[in-house]
Amino acid sequence: MNLRTLTFWRAGLLLAFACALSAPRSLRAQDLVSEAISWFPSQITALEFSDLSSLRALPDYQSLRTRYLGRNLRTLEASLSRLGIREEDVDAMVLGWQSLPKRKTQYEGLAAGRFDAAALDHRAVASGLTAQLVDGHKAYCLPSDPNSTCVAVIDDSLGIFGPLPVLEGMLKAHDDAGPGLASNRQFTHLVRSAQSGDPIWGVALGVAVSQWFKAWMPAEKNLQMDWASAFSGVRSLLYHVRAGDNVHLSVTLNCTSPQSASSVRQLLEGLKLVQQLAWHTANPNQPDPFQDLEVQAANQKVSFRLTADYAALEHAGPLGQP
Numbered sequence: 001m002n003l004r005t006l007t008f009w010r011a012g013l014l015l016a017f018a019c020a021l022s023a024p025r026s027l028r029a030q031d032l033v034s035e036a037i038s039w040f041p042s043q044i045t046a047l048e049f050s051d052l053s054s055l056r057a058l059p060d061y062q063s064l065r066t067r068y069l070g071r072n073l074r075t076l077e078a079s080l081s082r083l084g085i086r087e088e089d090v091d092a093m094v095l096g097w098q099s100l101p102k103r104k105t106q107y108e109g110l111a112a113g114r115f116d117a118a119a120l121d122h123r124a125v126a127s128g129l130t131a132q133l134v135d136g137h138k139a140y141c142l143p144s145d146p147n148s149t150c151v152a153v154i155d156d157s158l159g160i161f162g163p164l165p166v167l168e169g170m171l172k173a174h175d176d177a178g179p180g181l182a183s184n185r186q187f188t189h190l191v192r193s194a195q196s197g198d199p200i201w202g203v204a205l206g207v208a209v210s211q212w213f214k215a216w217m218p219a220e221k222n223l224q225m226d227w228a229s230a231f232s233g234v235r236s237l238l239y240h241v242r243a244g245d246n247v248h249l250s251v252t253l254n255c256t257s258p259q260s261a262s263s264v265r266q267l268l269e270g271l272k273l274v275q276q277l278a279w280h281t282a283n284p285n286q287p288d289p290f291q292d293l294e295v296q297a298a299n300q301k302v303s304f305r306l307t308a309d310y311a312a313l314e315h316a317g318p319l320g321q322p
Helices: 023-039 052-057 061-068 071-081 117-126 164-174 185-194 207-216 258-282
Strands: 044-051 090-098 106-113 132-134 137-141 150-155 158-162 200-205 234-243 247-255 294-298 301-308
Touching: 023 044, 023 090, 023 106, 023 164, 023 185, 044 052, 044 185, 044 207, 052 090, 106 164, 117 137, 132 164, 137 164, 150 164, 158 164, 185 200, 185 234, 200 207, 207 234, 247 258, 258 294, 258 301
Parallel strands: none
Antiparallel strands: 044 090, 044 200, 090 106, 106 158, 132 137, 137 150, 150 158, 200 234, 234 247, 247 301, 294 301
């Protein structure tokens, strides 16, 4: 749920769908999310955790990776390799999104893994990349990345990334010199309620909810729809992804009232029909990954579940952001 490009990244949920999380990583995941809350600024409106080490442990990983790896992620991987950062060096990641007035979103994140600051500096010099000093840390900006991503190694197990001004804000938030996400009690409560042993999970708050749905609908460009108004009755969204023989996506929306929940349920049922029609038009004779989408409403909550096999998802393209 481009996780949507996912990882440094944001290549899309489809790549993340292939994960399987084992119990020994639960504490590490919890620690990384807690770290993210102390690093992210208060303006974050969406957050996503993903376990990349589990993805690589999947037997069909190379095949799935070839199918689902987005162009932006391939470009970023090539840039990171210039710094000596390999895919297998990153074990887990937390992404955060900010909603901006002139741009739809701006992302930033933390990565847990194995990072050698001295080796990275050496590779950067050899590749002609100049480090920029940000609050005492060296940041390396990747010129070929369309999102202007910069990377800074905090220690041998933690790195942060995002546009250069975002890195400055993260370091200030962590040093208590600026407003941090920890001060946003509504968001941190939402994050804690969403944490689970699933390989992928995330949350969205306020305006980020409509942005998530707009990105999640592959046929959204064909819909003349005011997404912000359509989801104005939704306070927050939580999602979880599990993968085994099939992919399982579950989403819960917290609405402002039972009436809003009923309206949102009807909206989702309508979007399901529109999506199915668009799917059969664009992909005749292909299995429909949205066929088994189930929508339910109870009190102020709306939930939907989607179960699909990998063959169907192969034709679906990226599903959502974050």
